Amino acid sequence: MNPISAHNHQDYKLKDTKPQLGERWPHGGIRGGGGWINSERATSTYDLVEQMFYLYVRVEKARDLPTNPVTGNIDPYVEVKVGNYKGKTKHFEKKTYPEWKQVFAFSKDKIQSSAVEVFVRDREMVARDEYIGRVIFDMNEVPTRVPPDSPLAPQWYRLEDRRGDSKVKGEVMLAVWMGTQADEAFPEAWHSDAASVRGEGVFNIRSKVYVSPKLWYLRVNVIEAQDVAPNDRSQPPQAFVKAQVGNQILKTKLCPTRTTNPLWNEDLIFVAAEPFEEQLVLTVENKMSSAKDETVGRINLPLTIFERRLDHRPVHSKWFNLEKFGFGVLEGDKRHELKFSSRIHLRVCLEGAYHVLDESTMYISDQRPTARQLWKQPIGILEVGILSSQGLLPMKTNDDRGTTDAYCVAKYGLKWVRTRTIIDSFNPKWNEQYTWEVYDPCTVITLGVFDNCHLGGNEKPGSGSGSKVDSRIGKVRIRLSTLETDRIYTNSYPLLVLKPTGVKKMGELQLAVRFTCLSLASMIYLYGHPLLPKMHYLHPFTVNQLDSLRYQAMNIVAVRLSRAEPPLRKEVVEYMLDVDSHMWSMRRSKANFFRIVSLFSGVISISKWLGDVCYWKNPITTILVHVLFLILICYPELILPTLFLYMFLIGIWNYRFRSRHPPNMDTKLSWAEGVHPDELDEEFDTFPTSRQQDVVRMRYDRLRSVAGRIQTVVGDMATQGERFQALLSWRDPRATSLFVIFCLIAAIVLYVTPFKIIALVAGLFWLRHPRFRSKLPSVPSNFFRRLPSRADSML
Structure with a gap:
């Protein structure tokens, strides 16, 4: 077993934090999930993070540099x-006359010098790089820039010799200023925190915003075919149609009769992403x-030729010629190409009125249809400040x-964000803020923390990172409907990961979250509106x-995002989208069972209380119930008002005990506290299994036992329903x-x-004294x- 102590269980709970959040730093437009969000809508763009000051050095270009007297x-x-x-x-x-156009950012907290030195050097392949000149800036004289001020204009500076006594030939154009992470140069700048990263790893540490591909359902209605002729003409064919879009393959049923004009009238549904690269x-x-x-017969059809349906209106069908190429009789030395003349009748369209699910329906973050023409106006703004992690x-x-080397990924709607990677730190500080438009409050934002294993050879071979898979550190989900509007939530969320050895806390993630209501x-x-678009119903x-x-859909999103630069890798996307949430797990089965049991706990408590009333366990309570019952009998019009008033009072009473923070991962609810090691090993087993035969046999027998109990419960429920039917059948x-x-x-x-x-008679009979009851x-x-x-x- 894997018991968890009370101390650990307390450590797994959400904690309130009091970070020193910045002031309101308006920063113009912020790219949102559905477009550009202006500063009027995003009222305070950078007030959910702590200010981090950086020294910025922009190197633009140089001119009239002296050449090497030896090489020229x-x-x-x-x-x-x-x-x-x-x-x-x-x-x-x-x-x-080189042009670099590169920005360097040095964290102010780590600066231990009073001067900024900019050297221009000549690279030598064999000897030491030759010194050409330098420019020195006093840190006390560096100006401070606060957005939305315009960028600081770069200037030409004459180069000095080593001692700084005289000027040398050549000039360099520079701009030096002190700013914060709100500066537009921050995302693309070279950071001193990642000075050890080289090569391609530099691109993998920067913060980026990604947009999920636009997904469509491709509905292929295969109606019929004509003149389907097999090679063996002795008997008619028993035909079926195989359709393929990329890696997706679907088949119709066999035509029930052998005929050259088969009929199917069957729908095949695929997922396709813009831009359409595959063919049907x-x-x-x-x-x-x-x-x-x-x-x-065979035919290739580009997806761009099909109609995009935005409502339930019918789509016109079309006939397409099938082609099959073989070789005819020889005439001289030439072979004649034969073209097959059979046809297929199709009704094909791209469905834009559906929402294409690319994530678990339990944690859905977007419920809009594919077609933007059907989108409503946003009802709110979600702002998330990703502050830091502690104790990784x-x-x-x-x-x-x-x-x-930790970075954080947040996913909501079509927009994914990735913070910069903080190198070699167990307490990384990101302090990055992002904004999303909200179209439905009953949605979930997911944030995950990962370890970057793609830093350009920074890892030691054989150290466990050679597989080049970014390791998952933990995940947080926040349902927007649980947030109060216009309130800033500053909490530290435990990062919990279930491993073959049990649940483990990997650290904490500090966030600042605000949900602003626009309407x-x-x-x-x-x-009161349907959860999904109309076509789903x-x-x-x-x-x-x-x-x-x-x-x-999950596979398509993972492939498309992994092609970005830097890539949002497949293991990250799958973890954020909960790809394995539908896999069998004994632990999840137990958790769901006890969730059902907890739902009936209130009913069971009420039934026990009523039983105590009926058996006169507390005579005073029983007498009061009799009095209330007689009043309701005398005035039956008070029954419904009393019931609703009672529920109103319960709601008001429970307001005192409402949650003060968003719900978080619950190890007790997930049944991760007392899970058996063998059940964990079964959950992490591959599919198909890779375990030994005796282990698989034991697990199969256990599964049969659990399934037998479930089968018995379902059978009992069916029996009770059939007995009700038998009353009049x-x-x-x-x-x-x-x-x-009797009726x-x-x-x-x-x-x-x-x-x-x-x-009155029924109530008094039900409330009768125990001495008048039979066992x-x-x-x-x-x-x-x-x-x-x-x-x-x-x-």
């Missing part, structure tokens, strides 16, 4: 030095045997010591179709006769007896249990 050429580059930190530009070969490949095949299919564990080893009326309207997909389409003629006679007598009695009397089951219960069910007909 110069390969110039610039080195910026602040204390122990050095940043270098790329070098140009044989160029006296249709193949008509003849089923010759269980192991052999014969291709009798070492994820890999460099030079025989543990290290972590309260629109938000209230959404609560007019023409719904089957459960199997939804599972397959969701899996294909005459499966048991005597029981039905008794029930019909007739009850109708007559209820007709001639006032309802108050009936309710045997009641007559209605005995009668109901004797009714037949269809279980007798089960094999």
Whole structure:
């Protein structure tokens, strides 16, 4: 077992923090998920993060640089030095007027020098790089720039010799200023915190914004075909159609009759992403045997030719000629190409009125249809300040010591954001703020922390990072509907990961979150509006179709984002989209079972309380219930008002105990505290399994045992429902006769007896004293249990 102590359980809870958030720093437009968000809508763009000051040095270009007297050429580059930190530009070969246009950023907290030195050097392949000149700036004289001020204009500076006594030939254009992370130069700047990163790793540490590809459902209605002729003309073909879009392959059912004009009228649904790179490949095949299919026709259709449907209006069908190429008889030395003349009847369209699910429906972050023409106005703004992480564990080893290069990814709607990577730190500070437009408050934003394993050879071979997979550190989900509007939540979220050894805390993620409402009326309207677009209800997909389409959509999003620069890698996207949330797990099954049990806890508590009332466990309470019951009988019009008033008072009372912070990962709810090690090993097993035969046999027997109990419960529920049906279905003629006679007598009695009397007698009988009760089951219960069910007909 994996017990968790009370101290650990307390450590897994959400914590309140009090960061020193910055002032309001307006910064013009911010790119949102659905477009540009102006500063009026995003009221305070950088007030959810702590201010971090940086010394910026912009190296623009140089002119009139002296050449080497020996070679007659110069390969110039610039080195910026602040204390122990050095940043270098790329070098140009044989160029006296180079242009670098590069920005360097040095963290003010780590600056231990009073001067900024900018050196211009000539790169030498063999000897030491030759010194050309330098420019020195006093830190006390560096100006401070605060957005939205315009960028500081660069100036030409004469180069000085080593001692600074005289000027030398050549000038360099520079701009030096002090700013914050709100500066527009911050994302693309070279950072002193990552000075050890070289090569391609430099591109993998920068913060970036990604946009998910625009996904469409491709509906292919295969109606019929004509003149399908197999190679063997002795018997008609038994045809079916195979359709392929990229890696997605679907097949129609076999035509029930052997004919050259088969009919299917079957829908095949695919997921396609803009820009459409794949084609729809249709193949008509003849089923010759269980192991052999014969291709009798084929056609390739680009997706751009199909209509984009934005509502439920029908799409016109078209006939397409199928082509099959073979070789005819020889005439001289030439072979004649034969063209197959069969046709296929299709109705194909790109569905834009659906929302293409690319994530688990439990944690959906976007519910809009694909077509932008159907989008409504946003009802709110979500602002998230990704502050820092605390107490991260070492994820890999460099030079025989543990290290972590952490970055954070946030996903909401179509917009993904990735913070910069903080090199070699267990307490990284990002202080980056991002903004999303909100179209539905009943959505979830997901944030994950990862260890960057793509730093350009920075890892030691054999250290565990050679697989080049960014390790997951933890994940946080926040449902927007649980947030109060216009309130800043500053919390530290535990980063929990389930490993084969049990649940483990990998650190904490500090966030500042604010949800701003733009239209309260629109938000209230959404609560009565369908969750998904209209087409999901007019023409719904089957459960199997939804599972397959969701899996294909996840794969497409992962592939497209992995092609960005820097790539948002597949393992990151899959973890953020909860790809494995539908896989079988004994732990999840137990967790869901106890979730169901907890739902009935209130009903069970009420039933126990009523039982205590009926058995006079507390005579005073029982007498008060009798009094209330008699009042309601005398004044039946008060029953419903009393019920609603009681619920109102419960709601007001529970307001005191409302949650003060968003819900977080709960190890107890997830059943991760007492999970058996073998169950964890089963959850992390590959699919198909890679375990030994005896282990698989044991797990299979356990699964059969659990499934048997589930089967028994489902069977009991079905039995009770069938007994209700048997009341009037005459499966048991005597029981039905008794029930019909009882209904007739009850109708007559209820007709001639006032309802108050009936309710009074029934209530007093139900509240009768225990000495008037029998321990045997009641007559209605005995009668109901004797009714037949269809279980007798089960094999």
